[in-house]
Amino acid sequence: MAVGTSIKLKAISQSDGPALHQMIVREKERLSKSLHWPRFINSFEDTARFCANSEKSFGNSNAIYIAEFNGELAGVISFNHLDFSNGIGDLGYWLASDHEKEGIVSNSIKALVQAYAAAREIRRFIIKCAARNRQSRAVAERLGFQFEGTLRQAEKIGDEYLDQRIYARIV
Ligand SMILES: CC(C)(COP(=O)(O)OP(=O)(O)OC[C@H]1O[C@@H](n2cnc3c(N)ncnc32)[C@H](O)[C@@H]1OP(=O)(O)O)[C@@H](O)C(=O)NCCC(=O)NCCS
Numbered sequence: 001m002a003v004g005t006s007i008k009l010k011a012i013s014q015s016d017g018p019a020l021h022q023m024i025v026r027e028k029e030r031l032s033k034s035l036h037w038p039r040f041i042n043s044f045e046d047t048a049r050f051c052a053n054s055e056k057s058f059g060n061s062n063a064i065y066i067a068e069f070n071g072e073l074a075g076v077i078s079f080n081h082l083d084f085s086n087g088i089g090d091l092g093y094w095l096a097s098d099h100e101k102e103g104i105v106s107n108s109i110k111a112l113v114q115a116y117a118a119a120r121e122i123r124r125f126i127i128k129c130a131a132r133n134r135q136s137r138a139v140a141e142r143l144g145f146q147f148e149g150t151l152r153q154a155e156k157i158g159d160e161y162l163d164q165r166i167y168a169r170i171v
Contacts, residue, residue, distance in 0.1 A: 001065075003111045007104055009065040009077060012054045016066050019073050021047035023096055031094060034133050036157050065112075067095070067104055074099035077108045082122065089122040093139070100135070106142050113143075117171035124170050130155050131163040140167035 001009045021044050024031070031038040041047060054064040064078040075095035082089050091112070093105045109127075116122040127145055129136035140147075145167035153161035 001111060001115065003108050006070050006102075007074075007107055008068045008071075009108055009111070010068070011058050012051055012064040012066050012076075014048065014051050014055055016073075017044070017048040017051045020051065020066070020076075023073060023075075027094075027096055030097060032158065034130065034136070034157065035094060036155075039158065065108075067108055069099055069102060069104055072099075074102075074104050077105060077112070079112070079116075079122075084121060087121070087123040088126065089116060089124070090126045090128070093136075105139050109139065109143055113169065113171060122171075124168055127167045128155075128164050129167075130157065131165050137165060137167075140165075143169065145169045 003009060021041075024038060024041050024047060028038045028041065054062070058064065060082070062079055062082055064076060067074045067077050073096075075093065077093045078091070079089045080092040091109060093109070095104060113125050116125075125145070127136070127140040128151075129140070131137075131150060146169065148166045148168055151164045151166055154164040155162045
């Protein structure tokens with residue numbers, strides 16, 4: 001899926017494993033401050049398994065996309081959970097540090113919302129993020145997602161249980 005001229009989203013596949021793993025290793029320390037899973041990536045097999053499982057389940061219970069910026073791997077943008085019976089999609093995202101501030105996540109999510117809503121599959125789009133994650137909150141707010149409330153201690157990052165803000169957009 002093309003998002004403007006520079007950004008491309010493609011369904012994740014096993015062939016993304018090596019490049020994605022290199023990026024995760026490079027960004028592990030930084031990503032571990034705002035996401036729980038990076039600390040559990042210890043070998044290439046961990047990333048390879050994630051890619052293989054995500055390729056298999058793509059479009060069923062979830063949909064993980066690789067984001068490219070001018071042909072270069074930039075990050076991952078995903079429906080972490082797709083609930084077709086209720087029309088709900090739960091979004092997630094992370095970028096390599098050198099691809100922040102280029103509008104990649106905001107523009108990609110805008111395009112995904114349009115595409116999944118147009119297919120009449122999904123109508124309630126959710127972004128959940130730690131209350132302290134200002135950059136992630138800014139993505140939701142920039143895209144007109146409505147703040148619905150704070151879920152107390154709903155997210156574990158490392159040893160901390162963090163309050164989580166829930167935002168949603170109904171299309
Ligand atoms: C959360 C995260 C993805 C946000 O990245 P980001 O670069 O701020 O978000 P976007 O890709 O939407 O880019 C928006 C920024 O690019 C700027 N920008 C530049 N060109 C733009 C364009 N064409 N369109 C929109 N924004 C543009 C915006 O002004 C904004 O910068 P600002 O916040 O200083 O105003 C990133 O910080 C990250 O990977 N964090 C670690 C992992 C994480 O926390 N994931 C979320 C867990 S809930």
